[in-house]
Amino acid sequence: MDASVSGAPEGAPESVHRNLTSMETRALLGGLNVSDGHPRMPLTDTQRAIVDSLPDLFDEAEKRQFEEVEAEAQRTFLHGIGQHRAPIGTGRLVSCYSSSVAMDIAARALARRTDWVALVHPTFDNIPDLLKGRGLTLFPVPEAVLEEGEPELPDDVGAVFVTTPNNPTGWVMPEGALRRLAAYCARTGRVLAMDTCFRAQDKRAQYDTYRLLQESGVEWVVIEDTGKLWPTLELKAGFLAWGENTDLPLLEYFNDVLLSASPLVLLMINHFARDAADGGYDALHTLIRTNRQVLARHLADSPLRLTDPDARLSVARVTLPQDGPDADALYEILARQRTHVLPCGPFHWARPADGRHQIRIALARAEEEVARATRTVVDTVRANLAA
Numbered sequence: 001m002d003a004s005v006s007g008a009p010e011g012a013p014e015s016v017h018r019n020l021t022s023m024e025t026r027a028l029l030g031g032l033n034v035s036d037g038h039p040r041m042p043l044t045d046t047q048r049a050i051v052d053s054l055p056d057l058f059d060e061a062e063k064r065q066f067e068e069v070e071a072e073a074q075r076t077f078l079h080g081i082g083q084h085r086a087p088i089g090t091g092r093l094v095s096c097y098s099s100s101v102a103m104d105i106a107a108r109a110l111a112r113r114t115d116w117v118a119l120v121h122p123t124f125d126n127i128p129d130l131l132k133g134r135g136l137t138l139f140p141v142p143e144a145v146l147e148e149g150e151p152e153l154p155d156d157v158g159a160v161f162v163t164t165p166n167n168p169t170g171w172v173m174p175e176g177a178l179r180r181l182a183a184y185c186a187r188t189g190r191v192l193a194m195d196t197c198f199r200a201q202d203k204r205a206q207y208d209t210y211r212l213l214q215e216s217g218v219e220w221v222v223i224e225d226t227g228k229l230w231p232t233l234e235l236k237a238g239f240l241a242w243g244e245n246t247d248l249p250l251l252e253y254f255n256d257v258l259l260s261a262s263p264l265v266l267l268m269i270n271h272f273a274r275d276a277a278d279g280g281y282d283a284l285h286t287l288i289r290t291n292r293q294v295l296a297r298h299l300a301d302s303p304l305r306l307t308d309p310d311a312r313l314s315v316a317r318v319t320l321p322q323d324g325p326d327a328d329a330l331y332e333i334l335a336r337q338r339t340h341v342l343p344c345g346p347f348h349w350a351r352p353a354d355g356r357h358q359i360r361i362a363l364a365r366a367e368e369e370v371a372r373a374t375r376t377v378v379d380t381v382r383a384n385l386a387a
Helices: 020-027 045-052 054-063 066-080 099-113 126-133 143-148 175-188 209-216 250-257 263-299 327-336 367-383
Strands: 093-096 116-121 137-142 157-163 191-195 220-225 238-242 315-319 358-362
Touching: 045 054, 045 263, 054 263, 066 093, 066 238, 066 263, 093 099, 093 250, 099 126, 099 157, 099 191, 099 220, 099 238, 099 250, 116 126, 116 143, 126 137, 126 157, 137 143, 143 175, 157 175, 175 191, 175 209, 209 220, 238 250, 263 315, 263 367, 327 358, 327 367, 358 367
Parallel strands: 116 137, 116 157, 157 191, 191 220
Antiparallel strands: 093 238, 220 238, 315 358
């Protein structure tokens, strides 16, 4: 087994490690922020009405049973994105403050089962960071290999972790590929874990994952998220679900971390999810598609290009020219101009050099913000091209 993936990543700079979340936090200090994938566009009129009703929702949350509020929010949200067989009301679907909390619980539970996890490469770096933080060693697997359904893995690998849709590439695991992978994991005794936090942004990811996993017989864990959809100032929930035959101490570790998510936040999510099903998702998809077109239009006739033109997520990779600043250098130049993007090296958690000439731009913003940020990026790259 290649032990290099358990230590310093190949191609990592010798400087102090800085993860993507720390860069996103820097962007919150001010300036033009197209770094983090959290939604920061204006509320729609119907969303504003929900926010205005928060005092009434608070009173409602005080009076109702938590289990009823939680199940209603989970059902509205998950059924609205095609997940009709999610284990609502079974005790195998819990609500967390965020998807990162759910991810850490899953990582801790996986570490009770195995020392090695096969993880999609690239993906957002807090996933490998949380897995490694629980003592797990990671084996990188490209998206294309996972899509084949039966990756060649060392015997020591006890779990396969897939992010679909994947951040930052926008790749979605097709239903047939997931069925093959689930059967493979069931046959080889491996846990199949999935981060589906961007599912609501791409209809291609909205086939009923839970039905497929239950029918396969695999031991499975799924993480969902409401925090990528609506500009609710970090009022959100992550959902952690697992199969009836999944032999992991997930509920025990959940109970170690929190008593419950806020019923007020869950009521708000229920209303936002209803609004989303009544045209809100269509409006979100239109916004993302429009901003991707704005990005592509401003990149046209420039030395930069859109890396994943068919992606549908609220983030987009941009490939930089070889004769200009690399992603880390461009990030610093732009930050000094108070424009914040993300360099893509950390997404390539096993081989950061693979993302050396790519940046990521967030699209869940007002159209003018995306246009202004793209113009700044293009102008800055042009000004720093090698003579």
